[in-house]
Amino acid sequence: MLDKQLIEQIVLEVLDRNGFRSGDGKPSLLVVSATDSEDDVHEMLNEHWHTICFQPTEEIPAGVKDAVFVEVGQDLLVKGAIGLTDTEESALFSKLMLAEVDVRFVLSQELEWMLTGSKEHVSPYARMLYEHYEKLQSFGVSFTNETSTIKPEVHSTQTNGGKHGPYFDEKLLTQTMLEKWNEHEIHISDQTIVTPLARDTARERNIEIITIES
Known part of the structure; x- marks a missing residue:
């Protein structure tokens, strides 16, 4: 009879080879970042995730259910909300959403005001941007300005x-x-x-x- 520890190890290795699990047992997280602080981002996320540094032109790995875009600016915010895919980032976002991957946006500093939860007393232009933010939320996108708060959900x-x-x-x-x-x-x-x-x-x-x- 096979030892239970051996059975578990065999199962883990099979799933690892097929891309369903990371070797450390943590769920995988695609990290899409256009900034120079990528190493710092991965260090903060690695406590809870097996992070995968990902380029928009790559194929989405099998079995991945979570992704985060870091330093999201106005371009991706608006294009993601209206379904425009004329950039590599917006095209990747569309692919992830169609694949039902859970997507998080870490907003750039210029857009952090949206996280206050109010569009009152802002200019008509800012109100328009906020409406795109709300549209993305209705699609299931979650927002934060702190990478360290991104954790696997129960x-x-x-x-x-x-x-x-x-x-x-x-x-x-x-x-x-x-x-x-x-x-x-x-x-x-x-x-x-x-x-x-x-x-x-x-x-x-x-x-x-x-x-x-x-």
């Missing part, structure tokens, strides 16, 4: 019994992930692979694994 979902709970939206559930889980239950897709060691850890920590049908 989603809330509803089971067949009508109960809500924290949702783990990854391809693989491992022992390491459950050792860090702070809830008494974890909701997963019926497509998620649960390793034997993860099931042992769930029993030891009294965490109920609830499978949601796709």
Whole structure:
């Protein structure tokens, strides 16, 4: 009989080869940055993510569900909102949105005023820009001015019994992930692979694994 640790290692290696998981167990995050501070950006994000330095002309890696554009200015803000794809950045944004990737924008300093949540007492031109900001939010884009605040999200979902709970939206559930889980239950897709060691850890920590049908 195969050792449970060996089974887990085999599963991890298979998923790594197919681009569904980073080697450190962290979710992957595409980082699109046009600034010289790229190393600092990656350093802040690496605590929670496996960051991938990404150029707009590259193909989107398989299995990636999150992306962040750093130092977003007026050009991408407006073009993203109206669906214009005449630049490499705006074309990439369109591809990511159509692929249902979760996109974050880190706004440039000149646009940080939008994060105050008010378009009152601004010029008609600024109000127009704010409306594009709101349009992108309606598409599911999230905004921040602090790269350090970008963390993987724990989603809330509803089971067949009508109960809500924290949702783990990854391809693989491992022992390491459950050792860090702070809830008494974890909701997963019926497509998620649960390793034997993860099931042992769930029993030891009294965490109920609830499978949601796709």
